[in-house]
Ligand code: SF4
């Protein structure tokens with residue numbers, strides 16, 4: 724986990740140096756990807772999050788309250804507009820706006836130019852021919868005379884290993900912390 728988090732953080736930092744911080748609502752309000760209860764995690768991540776919540780009662784109570792209200796991701800702090808488990812947030816939450824997804828006939832990625840708003844995602848479609856392989860683990864494409872860089876997780880060995888273990892729902896943490 725530690726190594727994969729470091730690889731992704733390093734790749735993200737390279738992109739930030741090349742393109743600046745990416746515009747995204749993800750961990751700043753509930754209109755972006757934090758609006759859903761969709762995250763899959765590994766058992767290692769689950770253990771870390773459960774342990775953290777058991778030691779931090781105030782955060783645990785907020786998560787349980789969110790669960791009762793059935794709104795947004797249960798780990799999103801609506802008052803403060805931030806992730807309650809930010810340091811331990813799932814891999815899929817860490818770099819989603821910096822990632823490029825290969826589909827059968829195209830690539831998809833978050834727009835580097837505008838953040839998503841009120842359930843209106845700005846994910847864009849790119850032709851395969853327009854996407855270029857860059858230095859590991861990045862891909863890029865040209866838009867408005869600027870080259871934008873994204874993480875290609877398929878080339879990261881540690882990510883491939885992680886994917887095989889990423890089969891637990893984040894919300895399964897709730898049952899554990901209720902015990
Ligand atoms: S779709 Fe992308 S840009 Fe929009 S909120 Fe999610 S991660 Fe951010």
Ligand code: SF4
Pocket residue numbers: 749750756757758759762796797798799800805806807808809812813816
């Ligand atoms: S765990 Fe945190 S970053 Fe991930 S969706 Fe929930 S609030 Fe957002």
